[in-house]
Amino acid sequence: MWCHTAFSGDRKLHFPLLADFEPKGAVSKAYGVYDDEVGESKRALFVIDKEGKIAWSYLSPTAVNPGADGILDALEELSKK
Amino acid sequence: MSTLKPAVSEKDHTHGGQSASIEIVEFGDYQCPHCGNAYPIVKEIEETFGDQIKFIFRNFPLQEAHPLAFPAALAAEAAGVQGKFWEMHDAIYENQYRLSEDIFTELAETIGLDLDKFKEDSESDKIQQKVEDDFESGIRSGVNGTPSFYVNGTKFDGGVMDLYEMLKESAE
Numbered sequence: 001m002w003c004h005t006a007f008s009g010d011r012k013l014h015f016p017l018l019a020d021f022e023p024k025g026a027v028s029k030a031y032g033v034y035d036d037e038v039g040e041s042k043r044a045l046f047v048i049d050k051e052g053k054i055a056w057s058y059l060s061p062t063a064v065n066p067g068a069d070g071i072l073d074a075l076e077e078l079s080k081k
Numbered sequence: 082m083s084t085l086k087p088a089v090s091e092k093d094h095t096h097g098g099q100s101a102s103i104e105i106v107e108f109g110d111y112q113c114p115h116c117g118n119a120y121p122i123v124k125e126i127e128e129t130f131g132d133q134i135k136f137i138f139r140n141f142p143l144q145e146a147h148p149l150a151f152p153a154a155l156a157a158e159a160a161g162v163q164g165k166f167w168e169m170h171d172a173i174y175e176n177q178y179r180l181s182e183d184i185f186t187e188l189a190e191t192i193g194l195d196l197d198k199f200k201e202d203s204e205s206d207k208i209q210q211k212v213e214d215d216f217e218s219g220i221r222s223g224v225n226g227t228p229s230f231y232v233n234g235t236k237f238d239g240g241v242m243d244l245y246e247m248l249k250e251s252a253e
Contacts, residue, residue: 011145011146012145012146064225064238065225065226066223066225067083067220067222067223067224067225067236068220068223069083069086069220069221069222069223070083070223072220072221
């Protein structure tokens with residue numbers, strides 16, 4: 001996806017982005033955060049533990065960029081276990 | 082709901098009424114154009130509400146996007162050692178349109194700092210640590226862009242104009 005490459009370059013991201021394009025939204029749907037009405041993924045965060053289970057998740061209101069505080073709190077909780 | 086972590090302490094730079102009932106924390110980046118645009122409005126808020134508001138600035142330099150944001154934050158903190166944090170903070174935003182690596186010494190001279198001490202403090206580990214601690218505080222507090230504002234410890238979902246409106250309404 002050229003737009004992802006451009007976005008990564010502009011924001012200097014150091015991790016790969018998933019297009020989730022074909023079949024469209026398959027991964028987003030698997031996580032239950034696909035918005036059928038507008039045809040795109042909602043903004044959601046997931047922390048997955050080493051067993052591959054979702055340890056924490058957060059669905060952000062539309063158009064609100066979620067900060068990283070919830071992720072860090074969830075990781076701290078995980079490391080206590 | 083994201084909250085401010087850690088709470089405001091004596092390590093922070095504060096402005097306005099020290100015992101005000103409204104405490105506003107801004108996480109800002111000196112090279113961020115949105116912060117530059119917010120700067121005069123923040124000033125207006127401070128002028129309008131005076132001692133009713135205690136205003137705090139924490140550094141949130143987005144180093145990848147803004148290479149001069151971190152050096153600028155160091156300059157402001159180094160000025161703070163000589164009791165002129167806010168003078169440098171204001172001078173940087175007022176000259177944001179012409180930021181460069183060399184500008185900080187010029188601004189330090191303009192606001193009347195001891196230049197040798199300023200240079201020494203700008204390069205010190207302590208000052209670097211302060212900026213990094215501020216940045217980490219922002220991450221832990223859920224900063225999702227700059228500027229981000231916290232009112233009495235809770236993240237304010239909106240820009241500086243929304244903040245101004247909210248304050249005006251609550252003052253009525």
